[in-house]
Amino acid sequence: MRNEKTHLLFVYGTLRLGESKHGLLEGSRCAVPEACIEGALVDTGYGYPAVRQGTGRVYGEIYEIDEETLRRIDALEDYYGPGDPRNLYERVQTTAGTDRGDIPVLAYVSDRFAGASPIPSGDWKQYRKAKTS
Template identity: 45%
Template sequence: MSLRFFVYGTLLPGEANHGPFLRGRTAAEEPGRLNGAVLYDGPGYPYAVEERGGVVYGELVTALPGSYEELLADLDRLEYYAPGDPRSLYERVEREVHRNGAGPPVRAWVYVAAPAVAARLRTRGKPIESGDWRLR
């Protein structure tokens, strides 16, 4: 099954990784939000850390037909080494994401902070209070 992607940082339109990774490879991009996560400053790039009560704002991205597998592999290479690899800064998880417009929430891939990174950010990190990387 091809899930959408929820992006909230450098993959957003106008940010550094949008052009190299997403431009020309998406069928749709629409505003969305991930409930149950807090956004932290990386520095340089953000991390969504799963925490009750938080909200992270970003975009729901739908891959162009025929480009899903390649896009998934490219985003995996950008975001992490491999599932469970201790060098990984992120892990890819399937979560419910709410669309800001009308319609029910959808299941999407989200790259969240890996457990060791999340623990460090919870104790010493700088939350982005708005939950929106573009407003940092």
């Protein structure tokens, strides 16, 4: 990491270790390998999930990322800025539960996928692997 501002980012889908977009986190440190946030995980039907507001748990990992990586992830998530109508996902500050207690993290959430299928387990990797086997 460069000597600049860093962020803690909660990832729950294609950015997780072993998933298709994980390479975008190259050079970032996995700060917490197992964490969860509150929400409802859904399958968008496009090969990636989304988190919606809800009362369930969504499982993922937390990475310490720099500003350059944050910009790359913003581009991936079609995030143009707070409240921008072009946003596919909103970047929000939320709380992640970890074995070290609750910590503040950034996460990308979206209510834009009408008809998306719920993923009751809250775990994209588990769901994707079960779907392909």
